[in-house]
Amino acid sequence: MINILLVEDDEVDIMNVKRAFKKNNITNPLYICHNGIEALDFLNGKRDPSIVDLPKIILLDLNMPKMGGIEFLGEIRKDDRLKHISVFVMTTSNEDKDKINAYNLNVAGYIIKPLSMDKFMLVVSTLNSYWTLCEYPG
Numbered sequence: 001m002i003n004i005l006l007v008e009d010d011e012v013d014i015m016n017v018k019r020a021f022k023k024n025n026i027t028n029p030l031y032i033c034h035n036g037i038e039a040l041d042f043l044n045g046k047r048d049p050s051i052v053d054l055p056k057i058i059l060l061d062l063n064m065p066k067m068g069g070i071e072f073l074g075e076i077r078k079d080d081r082l083k084h085i086s087v088f089v090m091t092t093s094n095e096d097k098d099k100i101n102a103y104n105l106n107v108a109g110y111i112i113k114p115l116s117m118d119k120f121m122l123v124v125s126t127l128n129s130y131w132t133l134c135e136y137p138g
Contacts, residue, residue: 002131003029005055007039007072008090009064013113017059020117020124031055036067040075043082055085057131060107062091062098070098073105086134088127 008014014032021030031051033039041047043054058076062069069089076082086108091098099110108130111123 001028002057003031003051003053003055004057004059004131005031005033005039005042006059007033007036007064007069008059008061009034010061013061013090016117016120017124020121023121024125024128026124026128035064036069036072036075038066039072040067043076054082057127058085058087059127060087060089060091062089062093062102070101070105073102073107077105086131090123 006014006017008017018030020026021028031042031048033042033047038047039058042051045051060069060072067075069091073087076085076087087106088109088111089098089102089107090111090113092113094112102110109127113120
């Protein structure tokens with residue numbers, strides 16, 4: 001089972017992701033960080049050294065305090081240990097500049113956060129199908 005990291009500062013969005021995981025019977029371990037700095041600390045073992053398996057998937061918001069999503073993406077893409085992680089941006093930003101910057105940093109997908117819970121459930125279900133079908137190296 002693969003670990004998933006959610007990097008999101010909005011508590012309502014965090015609860016929505018947890019609820020969508022539960023309704024879609026997604027039982028993968030879900031770790032939560034509230035900004036890019038926290039997420040880098042987590043990935044480098046500074047937050048919870050007991051976690052030995054790095055997440056294979058990151059769900060990333062762009063607009064966060066301290067270190068935003070694009071800056072965080074830039075940092076992990078420079079790191080040989082982290083650059084292979086699949087990152088899906090889940091954001092309210094529909095700005096072309098953000099989309100271009102994200103895709104230039106090799107995101108697996110860019111998803112505009114839907115307003116309705118039904119659409120959000122569909123997005124999470126689709127993501128689950130994607131990462132369930134993908135083969136990852138040991």
